Amino acid sequence: MRRTVFYVFAAALLGCIPAGCRSQRTTAATETGRQKATEVDEATLQLEGLLIEAKMQQEAGNDKQALELYKKILTQDNRCAAAHYETAAMLLQAGALDSALYHGHRANELETGNVWYKLLLTNIYGHRYDHKAVAAMWEEIVAVQPDRRENYYQLSDAYLQAGDAENAIDALNRAERRWGVSEAVSLQKQKLWEALGKPQQALHEVENLARSMPEETRFSAIVAEAYMKQKDYRHAKPYYDNIARQRPDDEFIHISLANYYKLTGEPQRAMEELATGFRHPKLSCTDKMQILSTFYSTEEFYKTYAPETYALVDTLVRYCEDSSSYAMFYADVLMRRERYEEALPWIRLYLRHDSSRYEAWEALLICESMTQDSNRLAHDAALASELFPFHLLPHYLLALDAHGRHEYTTALTHLERCRKLGFRNGYLEAECYGLMAECHYRAGEPEKAWPCFDRYLELHPDDMGILNNYAYYLSEMPGASPAQLVHAEQMSRRTIEAEPKNATFLDTYAWILHRMGRDHDALPYMRRAVENDPQHSETLLHHYRTILENQ
Numbered sequence: 001m002r003r004t005v006f007y008v009f010a011a012a013l014l015g016c017i018p019a020g021c022r023s024q025r026t027t028a029a030t031e032t033g034r035q036k037a038t039e040v041d042e043a044t045l046q047l048e049g050l051l052i053e054a055k056m057q058q059e060a061g062n063d064k065q066a067l068e069l070y071k072k073i074l075t076q077d078n079r080c081a082a083a084h085y086e087t088a089a090m091l092l093q094a095g096a097l098d099s100a101l102y103h104g105h106r107a108n109e110l111e112t113g114n115v116w117y118k119l120l121l122t123n124i125y126g127h128r129y130d131h132k133a134v135a136a137m138w139e140e141i142v143a144v145q146p147d148r149r150e151n152y153y154q155l156s157d158a159y160l161q162a163g164d165a166e167n168a169i170d171a172l173n174r175a176e177r178r179w180g181v182s183e184a185v186s187l188q189k190q191k192l193w194e195a196l197g198k199p200q201q202a203l204h205e206v207e208n209l210a211r212s213m214p215e216e217t218r219f220s221a222i223v224a225e226a227y228m229k230q231k232d233y234r235h236a237k238p239y240y241d242n243i244a245r246q247r248p249d250d251e252f253i254h255i256s257l258a259n260y261y262k263l264t265g266e267p268q269r270a271m272e273e274l275a276t277g278f279r280h281p282k283l284s285c286t287d288k289m290q291i292l293s294t295f296y297s298t299e300e301f302y303k304t305y306a307p308e309t310y311a312l313v314d315t316l317v318r319y320c321e322d323s324s325s326y327a328m329f330y331a332d333v334l335m336r337r338e339r340y341e342e343a344l345p346w347i348r349l350y351l352r353h354d355s356s357r358y359e360a361w362e363a364l365l366i367c368e369s370m371t372q373d374s375n376r377l378a379h380d381a382a383l384a385s386e387l388f389p390f391h392l393l394p395h396y397l398l399a400l401d402a403h404g405r406h407e408y409t410t411a412l413t414h415l416e417r418c419r420k421l422g423f424r425n426g427y428l429e430a431e432c433y434g435l436m437a438e439c440h441y442r443a444g445e446p447e448k449a450w451p452c453f454d455r456y457l458e459l460h461p462d463d464m465g466i467l468n469n470y471a472y473y474l475s476e477m478p479g480a481s482p483a484q485l486v487h488a489e490q491m492s493r494r495t496i497e498a499e500p501k502n503a504t505f506l507d508t509y510a511w512i513l514h515r516m517g518r519d520h521d522a523l524p525y526m527r528r529a530v531e532n533d534p535q536h537s538e539t540l541l542h543h544y545r546t547i548l549e550n551q
Contacts, residue, residue: 046076047073047076047077047080050069050072050073050076051073051080051082051083053069054066054069054070054073054083054086055086057069058086058090063090063093063094066086066090067087067090067091070083070086070087070090071087074087078106079110080110081106081107081110081111081114081117082107084103084104084106084107084110085103085104085107085116085117085120087100087103088100088101088102088103088104088107088120088124089120091103092104092120092123092124092127097124097127097128100124101121101124101125101128104117104120104121104124105121107120108121108140112140113144115141115144115145118137118140118141118144119141121133121137122134122137122138122141122158125137131158131161131162131163132162132164134158134161134162135155135158135159135161135162135164135167137158138151138154138155138158139155141154141155142155142171142174146178147178149175149178149179152171152172152174152175152178153171153172153175153185155171156168156169156171156172156175156188159171160192165192165195165196166196168192169189169192169193172185172188172189172192173189180212181208181209181212181213183209183213183216186205186206186208186209187205187206187209189202189205190202190203190205190206193205199226203223203226203227206219206222206223206226207223210222210223210239210242214242214246215246217242217243217246217247217250220239220240220242220243220246221239221243221256223236223239224236224237224239224240224243224256225256227239228259228260228263231263233260233263233264236260237260240253240256240257240260243256244257249280251277251278251280251282251283252277253277254273254274254276254277254280255273255274255277255291255295257273258270258271258272258273258274258277258295259295261273262295267305267308271305271308271312274291274292274295274312275312275315277291278291278292278312278316285316285317285320285323285326286323286325286326288316288320289313289316289325289326289329289330290326292309292312292313292316293329296309302336310333310337313330313333317330324349324350324352324353324354327346327347327349327350328346328347328350328357328359328360328363330346331343331346331347331350331363331367332363334346335363335366335367338370340366340367340370340371341367341371343363343367344364344367344368344371347360347363347364347367348364351364355387358384358387358388358391361380361383361384361387361388361394362384362391362393364380364384365377365380365381365384365393365394365397368380369397374401374404377397377401378397378398378401381393381394381397381398381401382394382398385398390421391421392418392421392423392427392428392432393428395414395415395417395418395421396414396415396418396428396431396432396435398411398414399411399412399413399414399415399418399432399435399439400435402414403435403438403439403442406442408439408440408442408443409443411435411439412436412439412440412443415432415435415436415439418432419432419436426459429459430456430459430460433452433453433455433456433459434452434453434456434466436449436452437449437450437452437453437456437466437470438469440452441473446473446477449473450470450474453466453469453470457470462498464494464495464498464499464502464505467491467492467494467495468491468492468495468504468505468508470488470491471487471488471489471491471492471495471508471509471512472488472492472508472511472512474487474488475488475508475511475512475515476515480515482516485512485515485516486516488512489509489512489513489516492505492508492509492512493509495508495509496509496525501528501532502532503529503530503532503533503537503540504529506525506526506528506529506532507525507526507529507533507537507539507540507543509522509525510522510523510525510526510529510543510547511526511543513525514543514546514547514550519547519550519551520551522547523547523548523551526540526543526544526547527544529543529544530544
């Protein structure tokens with residue numbers, strides 16, 4: 001098989017031997033008989049024999065002998081392009097780049113129309129990292145073979161390697177002028193324009209594709225999205241319209257149009273397109289929830305367009321199977337609308353699939369607290385405190401539950417845990433100190449209660465309920481000092497100034513005045529307290545009678 005291949009090559013080689021590789025053949029003509037005879041020069045036969053022998057040695061892997069033969073040929077005839085070509089190829093393989101370049105150039109100079117000689121030169125220049133010279137050779141190849149499309153692509157790559165992106169684009173433009181717009185060429189030009197920092201020209205390349213191939217909607221999508229990023233909505237719309245014409249059942253074109261209408265100030269049409277896209281069966285409920293949660297900002301979803309977004313979520317959930325993947329999202333929507341009872345089953349659904357997220361437990365505890373489900377609240381708060389011992393809310397809620405059952409020592413244990421954990425950014429700090437104050441007081445530890453009340457009022461100085469309780473507890477303490485009674489009177493006065501018809505506040509103020517021995521001053525406030533008390537509290541009536549008796 002090797003010999004057959006060689007003879008085919010040898011025949012082709014000899015057929016391609018240029019005039020420079022052949023000696024002139026003499027022609028003798030008889031003047032009388034006009035008979036011509038051709039005499040073959042012995043030198044020509046010898047040269048052709050050397051070429052065949054050199055190629056045979058080359059094929060056999062005897063490069064040294066082959067090179068010697070080619071050298072001999074070139075000594076006899078330095079214009080033998082084939083010998084220069086083969087010599088250059090062998091020298092290239094041996095790494096002798098300078099010599100290879102010399103012989104490659106000689107071959108190309110002798111036969112300027114031979115593409116193979118030019119291709120060898122591109123290879124040699126490539127090994128020399130002379131990318132500009134490679135590009136120049138590809139220009140010569142294109143000139144010889146202008147109808148071969150691949151040559152233009154190679155030329156473009158050569159210019160790109162040479163760092164000449166503009167000429168790389170020009171080579172592709174020349175190909176397009178011959179064969180029209182094509183995906184590969186346009187996308188390559190797009191990348192080149194982007195590399196040059198010219199995004200608008202890059203976009204125009206894809207636009208040409210979109211206009212030439214409207215049925216290929218992905219190009220229209222690329223152009224539309226690019227114009228949307230530039231906030232050039234007017235130019236984006238025709239491409240979206242093309243996609244809608246070509247693929248009216250494409251769910252994502254409706255999502256894109258929804259975004260277009262939202263950004264162009266048509267929220268109702270945006271909502272309509274969104275709803276149309278969501279009706280597509282290919283979109284799962286999880287997909288729809290994900291799209292909806294990212295389509296609007298938090299401000300837009302929960303405030304600006306809240307009625308519409310909430311209604312859309314309700315509709316989606318109605319026709320979807322239960323799924324833990326969007327359960328917390330929908331629970332959050334319900335909680336923001338204060339529909340805590342409805343949110344609870346969604347949170348529990350989520351927790352059945354994943355109980356590792358503290359945020360889900362926190363939402364559960366908040367909903368149970370708002371629905372006053374005290375039994376479930378205590379049970380779930382205990383679970384949460386075990387799973388997440390370093391979070392405050394479960395401990396605080398357990399303290400609140402213990403306080404409600406008059407188990408003040410237990411409540412204080414949980415509150416002390418909260419205090420040791422620390423109140424990051426003030427979270428639950430006031431609530432814990434307020435409850436701590438109540439528990440200490442109820443547990444018969446008033447001296448521990450007062451600092452807690454003081455800390456609470458530092459955080460919430462205008463909480464009239466706490467001011468009232470603190471003042472009343474101070475006045476009721478056996479052996480309260482005059483200074484403590486004055487402090488109580490000052491706090492209580494603030495409450496009646498803030499709410500002059502609050503019967504409880506008026507009663508507290510009157511009773512403090514009584515404890516200070518000022519029953520005459522207390523009586524008008526006590527009367528007003530009774531007048532503003534529709535419940536006719538026994539405590540208020542008792543205080544009223546006591547003050548009257550001390551007049």
